[in-house]
Amino acid sequence: MTATHSAPPQTAKQGWAEGLTVFAAVMLMIAGILDITRGIMAIAEDDVFVSTPNYVFEFDLTSWGWIHLILGAVAVLVSLGLFSEQTWARVSGVAIAALVIIANFLSLPYYPVWSVVLIAISALIIWALCVRRGPSPVD
Numbered sequence: 001m002t003a004t005h006s007a008p009p010q011t012a013k014q015g016w017a018e019g020l021t022v023f024a025a026v027m028l029m030i031a032g033i034l035d036i037t038r039g040i041m042a043i044a045e046d047d048v049f050v051s052t053p054n055y056v057f058e059f060d061l062t063s064w065g066w067i068h069l070i071l072g073a074v075a076v077l078v079s080l081g082l083f084s085e086q087t088w089a090r091v092s093g094v095a096i097a098a099l100v101i102i103a104n105f106l107s108l109p110y111y112p113v114w115s116v117v118l119i120a121i122s123a124l125i126i127w128a129l130c131v132r133r134g135p136s137p138v139d
Contacts, residue, residue, distance in 0.1 A: 021090075024128035025082035028093055031100060031121050032075030038111065039069025064107050071100055082129075093129045097122040 042065025075096050081089025100122045104115040 020128040020131050021082060021085060024093060024125045025079045027121055027125050027128070028075050028082065028097065029079035031097075031118055031125065032072045032079060034114075034118065035068045035072030035075060035100065037072075038114070039065045039067070039072055041065070042068060042110075061110065064103075064110060067103055068107070071096065071103055075100065090129050094126050097125040097129070 042061050044065075045061055078089050078092045078096050082093055101119050104118045104122070108115045
């Protein structure tokens with residue numbers, strides 16, 4: 001005689017938390033890929049970027065390109081960990097999203113509209129990853 005064990009029923013809160021983790025993973029993957037392409041454009045010194053004189057955080061466009069390329073690559077790797085629901089990926093995802101916000105804020109004059117879009121996306125990623133995950137004490 002074999003005993004079958006069924007998983008306990010999932011609560012609505014757990015469903016939302018898992019859905020938000022998947023949302024964060026997808027958005028971090030998208031933000032990472034977009035940051036990689038932005039980095040490649042900046043390294044190639046594409047004409048898409050605005051030339052801003054007298055900016056306090058002025059770096060060479062190639063430097064910003066490498067910063068965005070590396071952040072994007074790490075974001076893609078962390079998003080893969082989020083798909084497998086790894087705890088290290090949740091913590092790293094918040095950290096990478098915060099670094100993406102900082103990098104986009106500092107490079108705001110070079111590509112203003114897109115920087116604001118990525119700041120908003122990264123803020124949503126942080127929010128989704130910080131939502132409580134797992135059963136509540138009352139369950």
